[in-house]
Amino acid sequence: MKIDPNSTADLSAQIAKAIRDAIVAGELIVDDRLPSEAELAEQFEVSRATVREALKRLAAQSLIRTQRGAFGGAFVNRLSFEEAYGQQITTSTLLLSMNAVSFEVACEARYAMERACAPMAAERRSADHLATMRAEIHRQGQPGLTDEAFCASDVAFHRALVDAAGNPVLSYQLAGAVEAMQPLMNMITFTARSRETIVQLHQRIADALEARAEDLADQALQDLADYTRELGRGVAAARAARNG
Amino acid sequence: MKIDPNSTADLSAQIAKAIRDAIVAGELIVDDRLPSEAELAEQFEVSRATVREALKRLAAQSLIRTQRGAFGGAFVNRLSFEEAYGQQITTSTLLLSMNAVSFEVACEARYAMERACAPMAAERRSADHLATMRAEIHRQGQPGLTDEAFCASDVAFHRALVDAAGNPVLSYQLAGAVEAMQPLMNMITFTARSRETIVQLHQRIADALEARAEDLADQALQDLADYTRELGRGVAAARAARNG
DNA sequence: CAATTTTCATTTGTCAGACATTTAAATGTC
DNA sequence: GACATTTAAATGTCTGACAAATGAAAATTG
Numbered sequence: 079m080k081i082d083p084n085s086t087a088d089l090s091a092q093i094a095k096a097i098r099d100a101i102v103a104g105e106l107i108v109d110d111r112l113p114s115e116a117e118l119a120e121q122f123e124v125s126r127a128t129v130r131e132a133l134k135r136l137a138a139q140s141l142i143r144t145q146r147g148a149f150g151g152a153f154v155n156r157l158s159f160e161e162a163y164g165q166q167i168t169t170s171t172l173l174l175s176m177n178a179v180s181f182e183v184a185c186e187a188r189y190a191m192e193r194a195c196a197p198m199a200a201e202r203r204s205a206d207h208l209a210t211m212r213a214e215i216h217r218q219g220q221p222g223l224t225d226e227a228f229c230a231s232d233v234a235f236h237r238a239l240v241d242a243a244g245n246p247v248l249s250y251q252l253a254g255a256v257e258a259m260q261p262l263m264n265m266i267t268f269t270a271r272s273r274e275t276i277v278q279l280h281q282r283i284a285d286a287l288e289a290r291a292e293d294l295a296d297q298a299l300q301d302l303a304d305y306t307r308e309l310g311r312g313v314a315a316a317r318a319a320r321n322g
Numbered sequence: 323m324k325i326d327p328n329s330t331a332d333l334s335a336q337i338a339k340a341i342r343d344a345i346v347a348g349e350l351i352v353d354d355r356l357p358s359e360a361e362l363a364e365q366f367e368v369s370r371a372t373v374r375e376a377l378k379r380l381a382a383q384s385l386i387r388t389q390r391g392a393f394g395g396a397f398v399n400r401l402s403f404e405e406a407y408g409q410q411i412t413t414s415t416l417l418l419s420m421n422a423v424s425f426e427v428a429c430e431a432r433y434a435m436e437r438a439c440a441p442m443a444a445e446r447r448s449a450d451h452l453a454t455m456r457a458e459i460h461r462q463g464q465p466g467l468t469d470e471a472f473c474a475s476d477v478a479f480h481r482a483l484v485d486a487a488g489n490p491v492l493s494y495q496l497a498g499a500v501e502a503m504q505p506l507m508n509m510i511t512f513t514a515r516s517r518e519t520i521v522q523l524h525q526r527i528a529d530a531l532e533a534r535a536e537d538l539a540d541q542a543l544q545d546l547a548d549y550t551r552e553l554g555r556g557v558a559a560a561r562a563a564r565n566g
Numbered sequence: 567c568a569a570t571t572t573t574c575a576t577t578t579g580t581c582a583g584a585c586a587t588t589t590a591a592a593t594g595t596c
Numbered sequence: 597g598a599c600a601t602t603t604a605a606a607t608g609t610c611t612g613a614c615a616a617a618t619g620a621a622a623a624t625t626g
Contacts, residue, residue: 088608090378102412108420114577125610127371130578131378134334138379139409141416147618148576162417165383168346169409170494172385172401176352179491186442187491194438198430247423247431247499250414255495332579358606369581374607391589392605 079105081122089124090131096122097132101141101154112142112152140165159246163253170258181262181310188255189303192236195252196299198243200292207242211235211284218277221270228273229263235280242287266313275305323349325366333368334375340366341376345385345398356386356396384409403490407497414502425506425554432499433547436480437540439496442487444536451486455479455528462521465514472517473507479524486531510557519549 079100081092100106113121118129133152136142140161142152174184199207214235218228233256240252268276279302286294323344325336344350357365362373377396380386384405386396418428443451458479462472477500484496512520523546530538 090608091381094382098412102415104419116577127374127611128609130371131375131608134375134378135382137335138338138382139412144578145618146578146616148574149619150577150617152578156420157413157416159417159421162413165413166410168342168383169401169406171346173403173406173494174491175346175348176400177403183489184491187489187495190438190442190487190489190492191435191495194434198434245427245431245434247418247428248434250417251431251435251495251499255491334579360606371582372580375579388607389589390587390607392603393590394588394606396607 079121088131089122089128090135093118093122093124093129093132094135097136098139098141106154108154108156110154112154114151159250162250166250166254167257170254171261174258175261181314182307184255184259184262185303185307185310188259189299189306191252191255192240193296193299193303195240195243195245195248196295197292198245198248199239200287200290200295202244203242203287203290207238208284208288210238211242211280211287214238215277215280215284218273218280225266225268226264228268229260232263232276233257233260239283239287262310266309268309272309276302279305323365332375333366333372334379337362337366337368337373337376338379341380342383342385350398352398352400354398356398358395403494406494410494410498411501414498415505418502419505425558426551428499428503428506429547429551429554432503433543433550435496435499436484437543437547439484439487439489439492440539440543441536442489442492443483444531444534444539446488447486447531447534451482452528452532454482455486455524455531458482459521459524459528462517462524469510469512470508472512473504476507476520477501477504483527483531506554510553512553516553520546523549 079096081089081096085092087095097106097112106112112118112133115126115129115133118132119126122129133142133144136152137144140155140157143155144150144152173179214231217223217231218235223231236256237249237253240256241249243249279298282298283295283302286292286298323340325333325340329336331339341350341356350356356362356377359370359373359377362376363370366373377386377388380396381388384399384401387399388394388396417423458475461467461475462479467475480500481493481497484500485493487493523542526542527539527546530536530542
């Protein structure tokens with residue numbers, strides 16, 4: 079682990095990069111202990127404060143965890159799917175909110191990936207997955223549900239659908255797409271009629287998965303995608319009319 | 323922006339969370355300047371060192387950027403697709419390498435998503451995308467290419483395919499899946515014959531996109547997925563034989 | 567001897583204060 | 597007006613200190 083003496087970047091950034099590279103390259107493996115802050119400071123010839131800033135950068139990416147006390151220190155962290163989900167969701171949400179990504183584009187991406195899950199979900203869905211989906215469908219039919227609660231339930235429904243595909247890598251990748259869409263979906267006012275339509279489509283999806291009918295599931299998802307896009311266009315048109 | 327006095331987490335983590343929440347909630351928008359480190363230290367009633375550790379955490383997630391000098395400071399960063407790609411790739415790569423994700427599962431996820439791109443790519447691919455793909459195909463046919471260079475070219479080919487779908491969100495989501503697979507792919511020794519097969523399949527994909535034939539593209543991708551999985555199984559079997 | 571308590575060294579977490587460096591605005595000079 | 601200089605404000609880095617946690621080892625106790 080060496081830092082480039084010609085770099086213009088902050089020392090803490092350089093040190094973080096050096097350690098990160100060592101982890102990615104496999105020189106440091108899960109649960110390995112890094113040298114203590116004092117030792118790292120000596121190795122890199124910087125102060126302990128600078129080392130600490132570097133370590134905090136790595137901690138922010140869940141690459142290391144720290145433990146206080148004797149025999150404590152910084153350890154290479156096993157990045158769990160759970161943590162990776164979280165980071166992916168934060169990143170995706172910010173990406174969408176900061177880059178004026180259109181509802182249309184986000185929708186397309188999300189449903190394209192979800193449809194890719196459908197065949198696997200039809201094949202592998204467990205009774206548990208179906209039960210979760212049915213429960214969310216039921217909730218979505220309750221009157222008096224706020225739009226936000228409706229959207230949250232929608233996210234839960236779709237996560238169950240994705241998880242039903244039984245591929246954790248796919249679940250991880252899709253977590254971002256599905257959850258990051260929620261703020262955009264929250265901007266839509268769901269009328270009683272549009273909710274009814276969505277619930278019916280969810281019902282079709284659940285029925286298709288229960289019957290292990292991948293083609294029906296795909297068709298229902300496509301219809302849902304079309305309908306969601308239509309709702310989005312409606313909102314955009316209403317806003318345009320208000321503003322001009 | 324307040325921190326929870328009952329939390330047991332590090333102060334720097336709490337402060338980072340408070341600022342991150344403010345950004346996600348939209349209280350701080352792109353290019354807003356945060357208070358100076360000295361001011362933040364006063365607000366949160368901590369030392370400047372602690373504030374700096376918090377800011378480094380946020381910088382590691384590309385949420386802020388800092389600028390030295392008068393009228394410098396920490397600014398809310400517009401998370402670009404580029405930066406998000408990078409983070410996604412790092413995270414995905416580590417996730418796969420640290421969690422013993424099987425080649426099979428990673429492959430399945432990757433090709434499922436790639437196939438979801440095929441119809442859009444067939445419809446929207448530009449001459450540029452095609453040219454990139456053709457160039458990579460040509461490179462892959464060169465004799466004397468190392469396995470790593472072959473894999474790198476493979477990644478470039480598939481990225482062009484994904485980008486051809488013309489949906490940046492999809493490109494971002496897939497960047498992780500495609501790039502993170504590379505270390506796993508690098509473990510495969512590509513014989514002259516397997517390379518030839520792969521190049522032919524790439525050719526079929528490029529031809530299909532050129533002809534805007536989404537069904538042919540999908541079929542070719544499925545064949546490539548099957549073949550890749552087969553190669554993976556071959557490697558796994560060889561390793562099992564060596565170790566047993 | 568075994569179980570429990572105490573001590574202790576190590577390590578991270580936090581603080582205070584200092585100085586170096588960078589930067590752009592403000593000021594001075596021709 | 598154009599250019600050089602000064603200056604104030606901010607981040608980057610260093611030093612030294614103390615607090616708090618923690619597990620191992622030593623001391624104590626039954």
